[in-house]
Amino acid sequence: METAQLQYLDMALVAIYLATVVGVGIWLTRGVKTSQDYFLAGKTLPWWAVGMSLVVSDIGAKDMIGLAADGYRYGLVMMNFDFIGCAFPVLAAAFLFMPFLWIAGVYTVPEYLGRRYNGAVRTFFALLWACFMMGTVGTILVSAAVMFEALLGWNFWWSVGVTAVVVGVFTTTGGLKAVVLTDAISCVVLIVGAALICILGLQHVGGWEGVQTTVSQLDWTSHHLHLVLPADHPVFPWPAVLLGLGFVLGPAYWIGNQAIVQRTLGAGSQNQARASYVFCAVLKLFFPVLLVLPGLIGLALLHEQLGDPSQWTEGVANRVLPLLVVKLLPTGVLGIVVGAFLAGVVANLDSYINSASTLVITDLYRPLVPDRTDAHYLRAGQALVVVFLLVGIAFARIIQPVFGSVFEAFQTFMTFFQGPLLALLLLGMLTRRTTSSGALVGMLLGVGTAVALHSVRFVLGAEYTVSYLWVAWWSFVAAVTGAVVVSLFTRPYDEERLRGLVCWIPTREESGS
Amino acid sequence: MSTALWLLAVTETTGVGGGPFWGKVAFTSVFVALLLWLILLPAHLIDPTGVRRPWWRSTRFWAILVTSVQIGVYVILG
Numbered sequence: 001m002e003t004a005q006l007q008y009l010d011m012a013l014v015a016i017y018l019a020t021v022v023g024v025g026i027w028l029t030r031g032v033k034t035s036q037d038y039f040l041a042g043k044t045l046p047w048w049a050v051g052m053s054l055v056v057s058d059i060g061a062k063d064m065i066g067l068a069a070d071g072y073r074y075g076l077v078m079m080n081f082d083f084i085g086c087a088f089p090v091l092a093a094a095f096l097f098m099p100f101l102w103i104a105g106v107y108t109v110p111e112y113l114g115r116r117y118n119g120a121v122r123t124f125f126a127l128l129w130a131c132f133m134m135g136t137v138g139t140i141l142v143s144a145a146v147m148f149e150a151l152l153g154w155n156f157w158w159s160v161g162v163t164a165v166v167v168g169v170f171t172t173t174g175g176l177k178a179v180v181l182t183d184a185i186s187c188v189v190l191i192v193g194a195a196l197i198c199i200l201g202l203q204h205v206g207g208w209e210g211v212q213t214t215v216s217q218l219d220w221t222s223h224h225l226h227l228v229l230p231a232d233h234p235v236f237p238w239p240a241v242l243l244g245l246g247f248v249l250g251p252a253y254w255i256g257n258q259a260i261v262q263r264t265l266g267a268g269s270q271n272q273a274r275a276s277y278v279f280c281a282v283l284k285l286f287f288p289v290l291l292v293l294p295g296l297i298g299l300a301l302l303h304e305q306l307g308d309p310s311q312w313t314e315g316v317a318n319r320v321l322p323l324l325v326v327k328l329l330p331t332g333v334l335g336i337v338v339g340a341f342l343a344g345v346v347a348n349l350d351s352y353i354n355s356a357s358t359l360v361i362t363d364l365y366r367p368l369v370p371d372r373t374d375a376h377y378l379r380a381g382q383a384l385v386v387v388f389l390l391v392g393i394a395f396a397r398i399i400q401p402v403f404g405s406v407f408e409a410f411q412t413f414m415t416f417f418q419g420p421l422l423a424l425l426l427l428g429m430l431t432r433r434t435t436s437s438g439a440l441v442g443m444l445l446g447v448g449t450a451v452a453l454h455s456v457r458f459v460l461g462a463e464y465t466v467s468y469l470w471v472a473w474w475s476f477v478a479a480v481t482g483a484v485v486v487s488l489f490t491r492p493y494d495e496e497r498l499r500g501l502v503c504w505i506p507t508r509e510e511s512g513s
Numbered sequence: 514m515s516t517a518l519w520l521l522a523v524t525e526t527t528g529v530g531g532g533p534f535w536g537k538v539a540f541t542s543v544f545v546a547l548l549l550w551l552i553l554l555p556a557h558l559i560d561p562t563g564v565r566r567p568w569w570r571s572t573r574f575w576a577i578l579v580t581s582v583q584i585g586v587y588v589i590l591g
Contacts, residue, residue: 076590087583088543091576095554228536228591238536246543271560278572281579
């Protein structure tokens with residue numbers, strides 16, 4: 001396989017990035033004295049750093065590789081993941097949902113669910129999130145391995161080892177502050193690297209007109225330049241994109257994802273937390289272009305080499321971006337782009353590992369082992385970071401040969417419980433009538449629906465595969481239905497129990513009593 | 514709302530974009546509804562402290578800007 005030859009200048013740039021991130025991360029470990037310092041950065045994070053960290057917690061190497069491949073395969077429709085799937089829910093989270101979590105003073109989303117409903121709901125979602133995060137860590141490591149193999153010829157274990165050591169060094173001891181501030185550095189490197197691929201790529205293919213010309217000449221790209229595809233499109237019909245992505249997966253991710261919410265809870269004030277979400281939305285206006293355009297440039301440049309995606313064998317999808325990078329980038333620029341890939345991996349990985357540790361300690365370990373000193377929970381959180389890295393590496397090895405597209409794998413993980421989680425959060429925050437029994441039934445019904453719809457293809461054959469967007473939507477509908485029906489027949493909590501947790505019941509300070 | 518629908522109709526008749534019309538309407542409507550909500554949201558719900566900030570430090574201003582850009586994107590590329 002053709003790989004990039006890093007020159008001394010490229011290697012120096014990559015080394016400078018790594019040294020800066022690790023150095024800053026280690027330097028920030030000095031201030032970590034309590035578990036709140038470690039898990040919520042002592043609530044001192046500035047809005048701009050949180051905003052940038054939100055971006056790179058969402059966008060990592062898996063998105064760079066996956067969206068470029070899907071940009072080649074499907075075209076502009078992939079931008080919906082950052083438009084309707086991000087801008088809309090991020091703004092809704094900033095102005096409507098984030099204040100509840102902030103006022104409740106929680107560390108994690110399951111902790112809020114526990115206070116609003118009961119311990120069973122909290123434990124269930126904490127376990128689900130722990131599994132999901134493990135899977136995510138695995139997909140991030142697979143992305144890193146794919147990328148480094150294609151770019152530099154590194155083997156799987158070498159790629160995963162280097163990534164894990166770099167991330168482990170500062171995440172273990174530095175906590176959320178080290179993660180967020182190193183993420184801000186990574187965000188800048190990621191934007192510069194992705195922009196360089198787009199600019200040099202467009203120069204190479206004759207600008208946007210060159211892309212349009214190629215698309216018009218091929219017989220399998222008729223929808224590539226449209227954001228909204230026909231309702232009968234086999235993969236991205238617009239009703240499924242709007243309902244599944246826009247109304248369920250996007251909001252569930254930005255409102256209920258621990259890796260996202262934890263950053264905003266570490267901000268200096270509620271206003272700073274809101275500003276960080278809005279700053280993230282501003283930055284995310286540019287990311288669809290930075291991530292999907294390389295796929296279309298790849299289409300213009302590589303369509304004779306890679307051909308029609310419907311004929312692709314396992315693993316071809318993940319080669320689009322690395323091939324483009326190898327073909328396009330000169331010395332120096334290659335170093336910046338490799339640094340950008342590394343930034344995507346490091347930022348994504350440290351975010352998920354730090355959040356997984358916070359979640360397991362807060363929602364699973366503390367209730368089981370109460371009344372220990374704060375230093376004990378701090379040390380346990382640090383040890384868990386190492387455990388999560390090791391388990392993530394093992395999981396990466398398992399999933400590596402199974403999934404054709406890493407991005408699809410990530411989405412599949414999410415759809416099992418994103419719909420039910422969103423249903424419980426919305427009903428919990430917006431209605432006082434939803435009960436814990438209703439929440440439990442809704443949750444089980446929603447997850448059961450997701451599992452059943454995913455299983456259809458194994459029972460009836462691949463031609464009956466249900467799109468994950470529809471799975472997300474119908475599992476959400478099932479969870480809402482189950483929760484509402486059972487809540488109507490069970491006794492609701494009294495108002496005092498729900499104070500500060502539900503939209504229409506203000507805190508004591510707000511009500512003046 | 515009417516401006517967005519008019520723009521949709523124009524892009525449809527002039528051949529810009531080219532996605533399904535009702536899909537474009539649906540996507541654009543989500544952002545138009547969000548825009549209206551952001552404009553009409555009472556100030557005390559955004560910042561309970563009541564501190565007045567210049568427009569460039571207002572989270573509401575930047576949120577409205579992002580939403581407006583999204584409406585434009587779906588009208589043109591939908």
